[in-house]
Amino acid sequence: MRVLLATLASALLLSGPVAATPAKEAPWLPEAAAYRLTLFLGNLEPLPWDDIETAWSEPYRGSEFSTGAVEWLDRESDIKPDGLLNAMMREDRQAVFAEATRLIALRIEEELDRALATEDPATAQQALRTARELYRAFEDGVAAADSEAARRIGLAWLELNSSTGFSGVLGAGSTSADRETMESARAVISGYLAENYLVDDFATRRALSALPETAVLSGRAIEVPPSLPPGSDIFDQDPLPLLVLNFEEQGIDETDLPLVAYGDMLFDSAQIFGSPARDLGITCSTCHNRSDINQRLFVPGASHQPGAIDVDGAFFNPIFNDRRDDPLDIPSLRGLRFTGPYGRDGRFASLRDFTRNVIVNEFGGDEPTPFMMDALVAYMLEFDFLPNSILTTDGRLTDAAPEVARRGEEIFNQPFAGLGDRSCASCHVPDANFLDRQAHDIGSVAPAYEGARAGALDTPTLLGTAYTAPYFHDGSLPTLAAVVDWFDETKALGLTEEDRASLTAYLETVGAADEPYEAFDTENTAFRLAFAELTTFASTLDTLLPRRDAEHILLLTDTVAADLSADASTMSNLAARPEVYALAERLAAVGAAVRADDWAAAEASWTAFKSEAVAIEERAF
Known part of the structure; x- marks a missing residue:
C-alpha cells in the first residue's frame, strides 16, 4: 500500500500542474x-555577453567546484575551447x-573513450559517471524531441554502467x-551524438x-x-x-474568511502566472516569503545579487521586455495597506492595478478574474x-530603547541644510509608519539620459528593515550604517562619528522586531506549517462547491493537491507520509469530479478530505 501511494503521488506530480x-x-x-x-x-x-x-571563466554561483569551465577543461581534458572563446x-x-x-558532445566522447580504454573497473565507472553527468546538459532536449531515443540512450547508460566489471573486495x-x-551500448550513445x-x-537557432539537430531540421514545433x-x-x-x-x-x-483564504492560496500558486514562471513553480511567495523578502532568490541574467530580480526583462515575459538591465531589490510587502x-x-x-500588472505583464499570466483579484x-x-x-x-522609542538609539532619535528629527532644512523624519514620518x-529623487538613481527626471522613488517604511538588507532600490548599500554614511556624505550633513553611530542605532532599533522569524522544533516543523496552510486553502471549497464555481475550484485543487504531495517529501514523521499522499489524491479527486461535472462525487471526495485531514493533523509534522 505504501508503495502504491508513493507511486500515485509521483504520478500526480508528473502529470498535473507543477x-x-x-x-x-x-x-x-x-x-x-x-x-x-x-x-x-x-x-x-x-x-549579456x-x-x-x-x-565559462568563473564557477557558477553555488558551485562545488572552485574553477571555471575553461580552467577545468585545461586541467581535466585534452579538448581545447579555442573555437568557443x-x-x-x-x-x-x-x-x-x-x-x-x-x-x-566531445567531452562525453572523451570520457567514454576513457571508460572503454581502461582495465580498471573503478576508473571506468568514474569516467562513465562523468560522461553521464555531461550528457545531462542535452537530456531534456532529447526527452522533449524523441522519447523513444531518450529511452534507448537511458538503457545504454545502464548497460554501460553494469558491464564495466567489479574489482571485488580485497581481491x-x-x-x-x-x-x-x-x-554496443557506447555505439548507441555515440551514434546519437554524432547525428x-x-x-x-547547426541550423540557425532562433531560441537556443x-x-x-534532427528534431530542429524536422520543422516540428517542440517545446523544451x-x-x-x-x-x-x-x-x-x-x-x-x-x-x-x-x-x-x-x-x-x-477558515472563516474564504475570500482571504483563497487569496492566500493564489499568493502561493504558480498557476496564476504564465510560462516559464508557472512551469518553474514561481509564485508571489517565491519572492515575498511570508509577505517579506526572499533574500536568497537569484536567477542568473535576471539578478545582479541575491534578493533582486529584473521582472521586466526578456525571461519571464518577452513582450514586456524593456531592454534595460535594471534588476530591483525585492521590496517587503509588510503593512501593505499603509504603504x-x-x-x-x-x-x-x-x-489592485499593481497586482494585475505583476500577474499579466511581468509574469505573462492570463487576465485574472474579478474574484481572483478581490481575493x-x-x-x-x-x-x-x-x-x-x-x-x-x-513611532516614538520607549524607555526600553538603548540610550544611543534615543540620541539617534533626536538626530533623526533634526533639520539639516543638506536636506533642504528638512529632517529624516520629514519623509519617514514616525507617526505614519x-x-x-510620496516619491523623492534623492540622487540614488543615475539619470537614464541628460535631463531625465525619472529618479524619484517611493519613500520606503523603516519598520522591519533590520532584516531586509541590502538597502536602496538596487540593494547597493549593505547595511543601515552604510545608508547613514551615504546620506551624510552626499547631503553634507556634517555628522560626527558619534552621530553616525547614534543614527544607525536608532534605525536598527526602529527596524527591529520582537520575533522576526518562524520558530520551528522537532514537531512544529516547516511541514506542519505548510499542512495547516494548505488545508486552510482547501477550506474555501465549502464556499466554492455550493456555487458550482468550476473555474476557481480547479485552480485551487490543481495547486493545493500538487503542493501537498510535494511538501510531504519534507516530513519528519515518515510513517505519516503515505497518509498525506493519500490526502493529496483525495483533493485531486475533487478536481477530477468537477472536470467530469459530477458534483455529487466532488462533494463526497471533499467530505472525505476534511475528515481525513482532521484525523492525521497531529501526525502531520
Missing part, C-alpha cells in the same frame, strides 16, 4: 553548467551555440568487464536549446520544458520570516508589520 515547492537539483560539472548558462543567457535580449564570458570574442551567438554544443568477488556489451550534437553546421540555469536559487529564505496577519492577531480563523502608492517609483495608485487584494491587505515593543504606535506616501 508544484510551487521547488526541488533541489544535483550539482553540475563546470563545462555542463557553463553550457546551460550559455543556452539561458543566449535567449535574453539584449544578450559579459555574463556568457563569466559563465573566439566565437565569444566575436559576439557571434550562433557560433557560440555551435562550438559549446560540440564541446560538450575477492571480482568480475571482468563485458567489452562487447560496453561497445545531433557533433554536426559540422538542447534540442537535437523551461528550466533555470545552474546557480539559480528560488528556495525560501532560511530562517523563514514570520508572517503577521491582521485578522490572526485579532483571533479570527482564516501605497505601489511600485518602487509609486507608479500604481491602487494595489488576492483582500489577503495582501491583511499583511501587518512585525511587532516591535520598543516602539510606540505613534515612517512613510510620507
